[in-house]
Amino acid sequence: MRASVKASKHNVLDAIDKRIYGSFIEHLGRAVYEGIYEPGHPTANEEGFRQDVIEAINELNVPLVRYPGGNFVSGYNWEDGIGPKEDRPKRLDLAWKSVETNEVGLHEFMDWTELAKTEVNMAVNLGTRGVDAAKNIVEYCNHPGGTYWSDLRKENGRDEPYSIKTWCLGNEMDGPWQIGAKTADEYGRLATETAKAMKWVDDSIELVLCGSSGSKMPTFGEWEFTVLEHAYDYVDFLSLHLYWENFENDLSNYLAKSREMDHFIKDVVSICDAVKAKKGSGKKINLSFDEWNVWYHSKDADAKREPWDIAPPLLEDIYNFEDALLVGLGIITLLNNADRVKIACLAQLVNVIAPIMTVKDGEVWKQPTFYPFMQASNFGRGKVLTVQSESPTYDSKEFKDVPFVESTVIWNEDEQEIVIFAVNRSEKDAMPLDIKLDDFEGLSLIEATELADYDPKLTTEENHDAMAIKNNDSFKVEEAAVSGEIKPLSWNMVRLS
Ligand code: AHR
Numbered sequence: 001m002r003a004s005v006k007a008s009k010h011n012v013l014d015a016i017d018k019r020i021y022g023s024f025i026e027h028l029g030r031a032v033y034e035g036i037y038e039p040g041h042p043t044a045n046e047e048g049f050r051q052d053v054i055e056a057i058n059e060l061n062v063p064l065v066r067y068p069g070g071n072f073v074s075g076y077n078w079e080d081g082i083g084p085k086e087d088r089p090k091r092l093d094l095a096w097k098s099v100e101t102n103e104v105g106l107h108e109f110m111d112w113t114e115l116a117k118t119e120v121n122m123a124v125n126l127g128t129r130g131v132d133a134a135k136n137i138v139e140y141c142n143h144p145g146g147t148y149w150s151d152l153r154k155e156n157g158r159d160e161p162y163s164i165k166t167w168c169l170g171n172e173m174d175g176p177w178q179i180g181a182k183t184a185d186e187y188g189r190l191a192t193e194t195a196k197a198m199k200w201v202d203d204s205i206e207l208v209l210c211g212s213s214g215s216k217m218p219t220f221g222e223w224e225f226t227v228l229e230h231a232y233d234y235v236d237f238l239s240l241h242l243y244w245e246n247f248e249n250d251l252s253n254y255l256a257k258s259r260e261m262d263h264f265i266k267d268v269v270s271i272c273d274a275v276k277a278k279k280g281s282g283k284k285i286n287l288s289f290d291e292w293n294v295w296y297h298s299k300d301a302d303a304k305r306e307p308w309d310i311a312p313p314l315l316e317d318i319y320n321f322e323d324a325l326l327v328g329l330g331i332i333t334l335l336n337n338a339d340r341v342k343i344a345c346l347a348q349l350v351n352v353i354a355p356i357m358t359v360k361d362g363e364v365w366k367q368p369t370f371y372p373f374m375q376a377s378n379f380g381r382g383k384v385l386t387v388q389s390e391s392p393t394y395d396s397k398e399f400k401d402v403p404f405v406e407s408t409v410i411w412n413e414d415e416q417e418i419v420i421f422a423v424n425r426s427e428k429d430a431m432p433l434d435i436k437l438d439d440f441e442g443l444s445l446i447e448a449t450e451l452a453d454y455d456p457k458l459t460t461e462e463n464h465d466a467m468a469i470k471n472n473d474s475f476k477v478e479e480a481a482v483s484g485e486i487k488p489l490s491w492n493m494v495r496l497s
Pocket of ligand 1: 026069070071072171172213291347348
């Protein structure tokens with residue numbers, strides 16, 4: 001059994017929008033409080049932001065962070081989070097049955113984004129609120145001055161506009177669990193009018209329209225078509241959300257679930273283009289996969305929690321090695337659809353279904369999913385090449401013809417570097433991998449690395465150093481041909497110059 005991947009410098013799928021390596025911080029559980037923000041922690045700065053968490057985030061090199069929700073945003077008054085902290089109201093958060101203190105609000109979060117070297121992808125509340133609150137927050141954040149909201153921003157300590165570029169028009173508005181959930185027609189109309197007003201305040205912003213909250217929603221497809229028919233001319237992206245589970249403990253089927261992501265993307269692209277054709281529009285709608293991850297380990301524990309705590313430990317999935325492999329497969333899938341997926345947010349970033357965990361008054365530690373994301377975000381920049389790949393395949397419970405080896409090839413012209421990411425799904429067979437690169441001359445190997453040799457159920461909860469990226473010494477370069485062997489159940493990166 002061998003796998004191969006062939007690519008040419010002149011056959012480019014598309015440039016990677018760096019926002020594909022986005023993530024997400026919601027006012028949920030311990031993501032904000034006890035996560036990024038913990039005044040009194042030994043590493044906290046004057047504002048209360050933990051520097052050790054910032055350092056871990058900087059390692060991930062996350063260019064965009066969606067905020068403040070998620071389900072939370074559908075009941076949120078953004079004005080609760082501005083002005084003196086002592087005047088801010090405590091509110092019931094109906095989404096997560098918690099109490100929100102509003103200690104961290106818009107200014108604090110924007111300060112934090114500077115430390116985290118990232119930009120915000122700001123969501124507005126289209127659950128309990130609408131056009132007025134949404135146009136006002138754009139004016140508050142992006143208008144230079146001389147108006148009520150922009151001058152209030154100045155009074156609150158920020159002279160320059162924040163110039164936030166990427167905005168979400170609500171969150172999962174099709175979901176019955178959403179505060180103020182809507183039918184597709186209700187949401188489509190509201191999103192259209194909100195988008196118009198937001199862009200009238202600042203026409204440089206980009207807007208994400210809510211697609212279905214999952215491809216298994218009963219209204220999937222019809223929802224996309226309807227909301228796009230309403231809002232097509234006023235929005236730039238349509239959103240997709242997907243969370244993977246392995247309740248059945250079926251590894252071969254679990255690792256095949258990234259195929260679902262690929263099908264989902266292609267289905268949504270078809271709908272976007274069908275609406276484009278129907279409207280005779282010259283405009284292309286791209287995709288924002290603004291929530292994706294594994295989420296299931298914590299569901300039973302969360303169902304038993306009593307309501308109305310401040311920052312309760314919710315959605316604290318403890319990830320294992322097999323989850324890291326599936327996250328790696330998710331990244332490869334997003335990259336191989338980089339012609340249409342321009343934004344993607346790993347949900348989420350700290351403590352809540354997150355690659356980074358914190359202990360109150362204590363340490364920060366990295367989950368297994370940290371590693372593939374870190375390598376991809378740091379080295380997967382440039383252009384994705386269209387690849388011809390061959391791999392032996394298998395059938396799992398839900399999926400047919402699943403390739404054991406899944407890969408992507410990136411050409412980073414600025415760094416004069418070719419980067420290959422590959423996952424071997426096989427549980428027992430190492431796979432020889434031949435990489436054939438046309439139109440590149442004098443190739444040499446920078447490094448070949450792997451995350452491999454671990455029990456699929458291994459976590460880093462007890463021993464935070466239980467997992468690490470190691471060198472793979474099997475890779476050799478001869479002319480334009482590169483070959484090596486990738487281990488069973490492995491995430492791999494090969495860098496060439
Ligand atoms: O990321 C956790 C939650 O998952 C988000 O709040 C919601 O949008 C989705 O259902």
